[in-house]
Amino acid sequence: MENQEKVQILKDIVAIKSVNGNEKEVAEYLSKLFKKYDIDSTFLEFEKDRDNLIVEIGNKNSEKVLAFSGHMDVVSAGNVADWTTDPFKPEIRDGKMYGRGTCDMKSGLAAMAIAMIELKEENAMFNGRLRLLATVGEEVGELGAEQLTKEGYVDDVTSMVIGEPSGYAGIVYAHKGSINFKVDSQGKNAHSSMPQLGVNAIDHLNDFYTRANQLFRSEIHTDEVLGDFIYNVTMISGGEQINSIPSEASLQGNIRTIPGYDNDVVIKKMNELIDELNQKETYHLTLTIEANKISVKSEKDSDIAKIAQQVAKKHVNVDIPMVGVSGTTDAAEFTKGKQAFPVIIFGPGNETPHQVDEYVDVDNYLEMVDIYKEMVTTYLN
Ligand SMILES: [Zn+2]
The missing domain is CATH 3.30.70.360 (Alpha-Beta Plaits)
Structure with a gap:
């Protein structure tokens, strides 16, 4: 996929106003995009106009199931007059895309979806399955993650990556x-x-x-x-x-x-x-x-954590530390699944979530597509 198309996909989903609701429109956009590349997806309705999306590629040759997860909702833009440009008309200035959700976390979600599409296009060999879980209502109680967990979508997961905005500052393996x-x-x-x-x-x-x-x-x-x-x-x-x-x-x-x-x-x-x-x-x-x-404290040196560090080092030449943070994520619900699995939080972004003039560096977003792809092929090798 051309970089221009990757940027357009992010712009398109940022333009969908999914402020604690209306996630169905994001799910439909992604589902249509996957369909274009011959990948099926499943909707799981939470309530009217609020659907989680589940997409899977790979094969059942091994027990390994790597889950990618991202939430489709965003927080309110606050006082729109305080923004330099319309929060729901994303705009790129100096290599940064501005808009509500660019950082938290539609860039992470889009990068994960595009990584899956490119892996499929390239006929990448997998020993196991890669499953995308796109959730509703993360910002207001991790509603979609709770529902997906209760309905068994993480019961066979062996490792999980949540694409919340860590940037390269630290790969998160624990939060309060x-x-x-x-x-x-x-x-x-x-x-x-x-x-x-x-x-x-x-x-x-x-x-x-x-x-x-x-x-x-x-x-x-x-x-x-x-x-x-x-x-x-x-x-x-x-x-x-x-x-x-x-x-x-x-x-x-x-x-x-x-x-x-x-x-x-x-x-x-x-x-x-x-x-x-x-x-x-x-x-x-x-x-x-x-x-x-609940708080989450995953393994600091799990396979998926080590792979993320190695692949990031290779692609962007940064030694990313493993860290703990205060903020809660969908991991608080996903880790209630049948079997324990390591989870890391690693995605494009910076310190601007929930702020006026939230942005993501376009380069960071594009790099994460390649990093995610290599993480998948390494983990499911
Ligand atoms: Zn978030």
């Missing part, structure tokens, strides 16, 4: 887990001049706020690769009007977990704190866990 939580406090209205007739929901919520900060911040929990456990309340609201004792208050927060101080431990401690506070008269606090993503 993430919990989104909400605490509601129920009280009773009364005139603020007669507080004894009401129950102040904000006071009670504040008790949780203070105690939980003490609980989760008084001791430090650290993972040698991933760093510290992190707890933060990030949103708070309450009260109805200035001269009424508030009957409702709530807070929300985000927690980043690590192996050794994981999601189960943290949620248990939160529940115990809530139960303890609710022992007090008139307290009515409830905890809701809105997202619960």
